[in-house]
Amino acid sequence: MTEIVWRRAKKTKGIRAKAMVNLLVDKSVVNKFLLDTLEGREPLGADAIFCIGEAGDAWQQSPKSLLKKYDIVKIDEGGWLHCEPKPDNEVQFYESGETFLLTGRWGEEINGVPNQQRCDAGDFILRNPNDVSDTWVVRRKLFQNTYTVLGE
Numbered sequence: 450m451t452e453i454v455w456r457r458a459k460k461t462k463g464i465r466a467k468a469m470v471n472l473l474v475d476k477s478v479v480n481k482f483l484l485d486t487l488e489g490r491e492p493l494g495a496d497a498i499f500c501i502g503e504a505g506d507a508w509q510q511s512p513k514s515l516l517k518k519y520d521i522v523k524i525d526e527g528g529w530l531h532c533e534p535k536p537d538n539e540v541q542f543y544e545s546g547e548t549f550l551l552t553g554r555w556g557e558e559i560n561g562v563p564n565q566q567r568c569d570a571g572d573f574i575l576r577n578p579n580d581v582s583d584t585w586v587v588r589r590k591l592f593q594n595t596y597t598v599l600g601e
Contacts, residue, residue, distance in 0.1 A: 452577055455541040456577070460534040462503040462595040463522070466515055467529050468510050469497045488566035488586045489557035506588075509555060514583075539599065540575045542592070553585045 473482070473493070483490040484499075495497075497509035519532035541546045548569050556564040566586045568574065573592040577583035587596070 451546075453543050455543055457539050457578075458542050458575075458592075458596040459536075460518070461574055461597050461598060463531060463533045464503070464519065465501045465529045466498050466519075466532055468512070469493055469495060469499050469509065469581050472499055484555075485589050486555070487591070488551075488553075488568070489559070491564075502591065504591055506591060522552055530578040539578060540596070541578045541581075542573050542575045542587075542596075544547060544589075545572050545574055545586075546570055551561050551584060551586055552600060555585070 480492045480495065482493045484493050484507060487506050491509075494509055494511075496511070496513050498515045500508050500510060500515070502508070515532065518535060518538050520535055521530050522533050523531045525531065525593045537601050545568050548567075550559060550562075551568050552562065554565050554597065555567040559565040568586045569588075571589045573587045573589065573596075575585055575587055575592075
């Protein structure tokens with residue numbers, strides 16, 4: 450089995466974000482809706498922040514995670530937060546050589562297993578270096594367009 454070598458990168462592109470409760474006012478039905486992310490479909494979290502990336506890709510994260518990774522630089526007339534990556538926010542990553550399902554903090558339920566994310570060969574697996582249980586998939590093209598690799 451090949452040993453995984455984790456490298457370092459930083460996100461360099463901003464995102465737009467809005468609290469889920471501002472998109473869907475009735476919290477009692479929020480989890481009835483599915484968010485179609487690049488990695489799979491997942492139920493909306495009532496307390497989550499809905500995020501839209503550089504390529505129009507959508508995902509959700511907790512308010513705490515958002516503020517840990519991004520600085521809010523403005524709020525537009527529609528109430529969207531415009532966020533830029535924090536300068537010191539690094540991730541660890543490796544390029545996947547195979548297609549598989551990754552269990553993350555978000556994702557869809559597949560065969561009774563919650564929080565599954567689809568990873569195709571050539572996609573990138575990222576994780577928070579301060580909490581390696583926080584792992585997720587980023588499609589190859591998105592990674593190449595929104596992250597900068599550090600210290601070759």
